[in-house]
Amino acid sequence: MIIAEPKPIDEIIDSLKDFNRILVAGCDGCVTVCEAGGMKEVEVVASALRIYFKQAGRAVTVDEISLTRQCDRPYTAQLADKIDQYDAVLSLACGVGVQFLAEDYKNKPIFPGVNTCFMGGTEEKGLWTERCQGCGKCILANTGGICPIARCSKRMLNGPCGGSSDGRCEVNKDIACGWHLIYERLKELGQLDRFETPTDPKDWNTSRDGGPRKVIKEVSRL
């Protein structure tokens, strides 16, 4: 899922301080699961905002809502009958949701309430780690199911640099060396031979194309 973290409340206040009618909109998707933007976070942020405005002596409305997903138009459309009552929306969805809202409601300022970080999973409660950078050309088949692009600090494609020790990355001892993991895994799978074939320079065009990337699945298109 997409992992995000709540923005510091002072940063949110900074972007919203001049508005009088605010809607805090959460998303019931990924950001709920990573505890950054679900209904609970909506309540917390909205409550904090109201306290802030009250103490600032302002008469401000801060309403709360959470949509099933903000990355699908039928759900974002659920705001259509309400949005006119607000002069700003704080979206607690990932960057996709914020932008979908912004595209759908062109005359409304939409502000992000979370920092969208990466695609990852739940390591333990309250700890999420990255697994995928969405490069668009998966090489996991050759790397024992462990992605060197997401897991190696230098995105090395042909093995570890000389800096790792005890299986930890030279950049930070808290990070496992991605290539160490790949090596261990290949060894376990008896596929160490795959390691010695040099990997050619990667085709990054699926990752660093101009403008927003597209995924088209013809069979799924209507």
Added chain:
Amino acid sequence: MSTTPLYSKLQKILAAGHFGVTSECGPPRSCDPKGVEEKARMIGDYVDAINVTDNQTAVVRQCSLASCIRIKQMGYDPVLQMVTRDRNRIALQSDLLGAGSFGINNILCLTGDHQSFGDHPNAANVFDLDSTQLVQTVKKMRDEGKLLSGFELKECPQMFIGAAENPFADPFEIRVSRLAKKVAAGAQFIQTQCIYNIPKFKQWMQGVVDRGLDEKVYIMAGMTPMKGVGMAKYMKNRVPGMDVPDDLIKRLSGVPKEKQAEEGIKICIEQIQELKEVKGVKGFHIMAIEWEEKVPEIVQQAGLYPRPKVD
């Protein structure tokens, strides 16, 4: 050993069966033209080629290519170090073309230290290619006369291609395979990480010899003399991938502080002597960090002077 043409002085000396000797100099962190010149002059006659580092430890310095040009113009043989951290394949190839145009014939392909260690930790890294892929790229440009895109070059860079290897890094079992991989990609010489743990290095070398890799690539043992016990401890604890045995630290701390530098040089020389006997070791890469003035002494006392002449 490979039968490709001999491009550089270093390559020629190695091909002739002599122990090769290289050293390195780090360019200054300013526009000062003298820095590189002075260092090169200090060591030029005691080594076969001079490596010039490329923004080492991710700290901004004068560019490696410019310094190499300067050294070439002084009449010495430079080794152009190139890291993939800061430039994508377009910039890397363009620099290679530029280097070729100045007759620079040695290249050392590196990935480079992570920017988080340097003076611009917020910089975006590139890592479009990794070191192995850079080796492949140079080889392709030189041997096929093509850029990665397939564009045909009218004149190709004539490069003796090198790569680095750390025999001590984890996982140890993978180190020989990784060397093999670089050789397969086109590396012709290897400059290793600083060697202090001789037994472990020998173990690695044995693996290299067992796979016959020593017949395919010149291994130059990396040597860095210790200035004192403080440096030894720093290297042990702070520098990633460095293996400094405790008995070495013990030996250094066993002598008075003012004698430690001398002892460090002595250890370095003893180790060179010992490594000369190791099968597969074809030369030495002496990295006297900010201590270039000691290189002549080491080279002389290790019995590597005078340097052979080749044409």
Added chain:
Amino acid sequence: MRLSYPTNVKIVKLPCSGRVDVVHLLKAFEDGADGVYVAGCLEGDCHYQVGNLRAKKRVAYVKDILDKIGIGGERVAMYNLSAGQGPRFAEIAREMSEKIKQLGPTPLRKSGGSAKGVKLTPGTTKEEAA
């Protein structure tokens, strides 16, 4: 024991301090509380195993928010006490009252602000929700 403590302390009973939500604490401030504290069991003594430790973290989280929005994190606190510590309860009540008296009333009250809000569901309009 009939120990006395200030009348301004009002108590909301919960099955476990672990039931205290970040939102509950914030709502209390929103409604004009000058200070809020959570009194849980002694650490390691939670009737429900870890509820009080969860509460402790949530209180810390609210503290941070209050600091950032200018209310002051010192207005919220977590205390731990056992069922046998009647005097300690009175003491905590006095201590917290004293602390809040020094801080003065919540800035919300003197500001005259009136921020409001309702919780909407996608299917209903604001009027319906209110």
Added chain:
Amino acid sequence: MSVVEQLLDYSGIGRKRMALRWVSAAEGQIFADTVKELTESTKELGPFDAQAYNLQLAAVERVLQGPRVRWMTGVDLHVTERGNVYGEKVDEQAFRAMFEQSLKEEYEKALILEVLGDGPSSVREMAGKTGLPVYTVSLRLNDLERRGLADLQKFEGSTPRFVRLAA
């Protein structure tokens, strides 16, 4: 009135400073004689320095104001002569002994409370000021705490200081 006599004794003022006499409406002579006699005996005692007995008088006053002594005086006859609620008569002597003991305790407690009125105090300080034995102060203080009249204020090192609580 024996209550007062007793208390005056405890306080060191002495019971001679008061008297209770029975004079009937027909006994004018006795009244005159009594006044004479009392004047004589008071002369012997010398003048009374109320200042010097400030603390004690305040304590006696406190005892007399306290509900316990008042109730006990109230039930005196009830239980000794007319029979108590269980329909039994309490032995007068036993009652008296108990009463005096309670009175003494109440007086000691009152003294302690008076001392505490001057600010926080340790048990030893209280003993010094009241002239009571240390252990007695400890015991009485405990009863005061139990009744919510005194409380521990704080520890100074290993010494607790106690304060009076408003009743």
Added chain:
Amino acid sequence: MANSSGKKKKGAVLVVGAGVAGMQASLDLASSGYLVHLVDKSPTIGGIMSQLDKTFPTNDCAMCIISPKLVEVGRHLNINILPNTEVEGLEGEAGNFQVALKSHPRYIDLKACTACGQCRQVCPVTAVNEFNQALDLREATYMRYPQAIPRGFTIDRNVCIGCGLCEKVCLAEAVHYDDTAKEFSLDVGAVILAPGNEIFDPSKFDTYNYLNLPNVVTSLEFERILSASGPYRGHLMRPYDREEPAKIAWLQCVGSRNINACDNSYCSAVCCMYAIKEAVIAKEHAHGNLDTAIFYMDMRTYGKEFEQYYNRAKEHGVRFIRSRIHSIEPEGECDLRLTYADEQGQQKSEVFDMVVLSVGFEVGKETVELGKRLNIDLNRHKFAVTDGFKPVETSRPGVYVCGTLQGPKDIPQSVMEASGAAAGTSALLSESRWTETRSLQLPPQRDVSKEPPRIGVFVCNCGINIGGIVDVPAVREYARTLPYVVHVEDNLFTCSQDTQVRMGQVIKEKGINRMVVAACTPLTHEPLFRETLLDIGLNKYLFEMANIRNQDSWVHMKDRQKATDKAKDLVRMSVARAALLQQLEEQKIQIQQSGLVIGGGIAGMNAALNLAQQGFSAILVEKGTELGGLARCVTHTIDGMEVQPYVDSLIAEVKAHPGIKVLTESEVTSFKGYKGNFTTKVRVGSSLEEETFEHGVVIVATGAKEYRPKEFLYGEHDGVMTQMDLDEVLRQRGAGNGNDPAKWNRAIMIQCVGSRNEENPNCSRICCQSAVKHALELKKLNPAMDIVILYRDMRMYGLLEDYYTEARRQGIIFSRFDLDDLPKVESNGAGLKVTFHDHVLQRHIQMPADAVVLSAATLAANTDQLATQLKVPRNAYGFFIEAHAKLRPVDFSSEGIYLCGTAHSPKLISESITQSLAAASRAGSFLAGKTLSVGGAVAHVDKSHCAACLVCVMSCPYGVPKINDENVSEINPALCQGCGVCVSECPAKAIQLSHFEDDQITVEVHALLEGAV
């Protein structure tokens, strides 16, 4: 099955003594379907435990853990508490007894008394407060302690002068001076004796000067000093001058382990631990650096994890000095001088601020009298005589015993015994289960879910407890103005019986569907008012209480206006919440009437047998090929009971019982379900076939094993053996085989092999008695044999002390060694030689020996797999962890799973039997309920909002939420404990906790602060 007279057995039980043991026995039996008459001579229940400050080894507050039990006993429909009552006589036989009882007058009618305390406030008479061990005073009208049950006052007739004041102030009209003693009789099927012990009175010794020196206190006095509800409110002070002591000494074995005229020769079993506990807690209380010293003979920390507690105390700096103190001398004004000889024999003298006498237990005179009246045998120490294999049965059939009358013991042991006695009773009377019990007949509940709230508010004056401070009429009128309120009134005592009746009428008349009572505290009174609702057909969750007494009038006496204002706030808050309350339904789930017992040793067999005797079916799963377990390695017990015939007959009985299915060579392969409905797969026998069982409870009795020593030449020299090996050698000798111990000239035993060291810091509890048992037996074989026992502390706890005394009398030599100077065992050809340091001689001694017997540790059996399957916790040493070390010693925290025998910790056979009966009792009382109510205040998931994010799964401390087939979280109401952690964590706000829903909480906050901004 009827008894000899042909009459059906009575389904009622008399429990004598309402301490922790009596309460536990009563609760077990009452829940098992028997009517319990719980008799105590004191006006309240609770016993000695209610007087303790903290309990070892967990340092839990004693009152915190006992008071819920008090309340449970007080409220149980089938426990008839008879306070101020004594048993006069017992006629009849097991199954049909007639008990003669006498109740002493209380003078206060418990039905009317509201425990408001006005009577106490006016009582002019004081007496020493026994509850606080005479450290302070109480009135003649009193309640023993604030949490006491029954909740009502008593007049102490010994000191009351009969002034009549209390009657005058009692607005509830509860005082009745004409109360008289009543004699009556009851028919019961069985009797359980749990009258407890008394504390040894140290004033019998003049050497301790206890009566003259205020700073010499007994350990129980010290408990009161430490207690937050004690005379010094939990501040550490010494009595003489109320200074905080800087140096305290504890003198162990006061009144125990001595044969002076006034002492008791047995060990009181608990004093070592409580002294350590008191020292540790005192150090925690002290402001300065408190110096604590414990003077002892042997440190007997033999219980589960006690040794670690002892070690921690040493780390805390508690000093342990091995010396028995003869006398206490006054020093200066109030200090105390102790003179003693240390272990090296040097004379020392030290001055302390305070000395605590660690006084032991003894059976009180009245109890001895009771024993005579009931015609049960007492031993020479006056403890009840029991059979080692029937540890809870007295000499009179149908009369059971538990707690300290059976022998000195600590709380968990008493609780286990209590449950054990209940198990015995339950088995005896099972045919009459549920015949005498009472049950509530409730009208059907009115569905109010569609009605708008109609709230009735009842404001209580509580006599003058509230009304004297708070302006009740003003609060009442204020309540009238609140939304949804349709009825208000104030009452003198809202909790009185007549008010309850009135309430019912009003609810009906005005169609009230939510009730608010502003009164004392929900902790004591919520259940009562909820019952009133149930009686009238309203859901009990439609009730809310405003605490305007304990948290208002009583604590703000000085400011009436503010107290009144606060009362209004609290009422507003309660009314706001009441408007949102919803009726909650509880469901009934059937309980499978059977139990799975894992482990076929003595514990498992007894548990299974008792369950079966109680009328439930049992499945007994044993890993080995035969039943019997570790007991097969023990020939006889220290008191001479033959173990093997017992085990044989037990096996025969188990196998013959139709209610027990015995599975040998079997193992549990999978386990799922929840209390009342477990499904377990067992791989049975050599065929490896799997069988599936459905059962309501599980009892774990997997046992333990003896440590195989790696030290002292064990396994290298034939002369070195463990105690269990020696047992085997002795048995073989009986059969005429092998090495004949009678020919030995000297045997040396080494204690604590594999125990009390770094690797295994636990004491194995039973090895001291094994050594003494075998030493005495060897002596009998060959009186000329030299026997030396090298020990660290001789832990001959309780009545075992007698055997220790006997061993010394017979010339068995005991020599102490330290962990840092272990004895050395060397081979000397066929013989052995042992070198050890002798403390008396202060030098090393070498002795040849024919045999060296190692008292090897008892270690946990390997239960890794089982623990994982059952999801039950074990400690670092592999022993299972009970739900609560004190009060739930045989329960696991997961309900429906119980524990007994050496799987819990090392113990004697008799103790294992007790615990197995206890486990069977707990299991039986759960099964007897037949159904289980679930639901109510538990968490529930709104499926439509659940993101299946697993946050609840990860955060639940009990592992209850699961993501189900519909891909949403599901919370089993039978397992949910209602803590609400998942609710507060749920990022989608999809979970709510019934009765504590978000809006129900925030509305309270909102109402409290209404108009604040």
Added chain:
Amino acid sequence: MNEVFEPKMLAFLCNWCAYAGADLAGVSRFQYPPTIRVIRTMCSGRVDPLYVIEGLKDGFDQVSVFG
């Protein structure tokens, strides 16, 4: 002290007996020292022990109650 000490004395007199007795003393002209001040109460039972103390506090050297 040079002056002759003249104690100040306070007496509470029961209206029905002692007060009447004191009156009778007057009627009979029985002499007694002028040191005494009399307060009449309707019954000596009405004399609160507190009054005795108040008297002493206020500077009387002796206080008596006549019933």
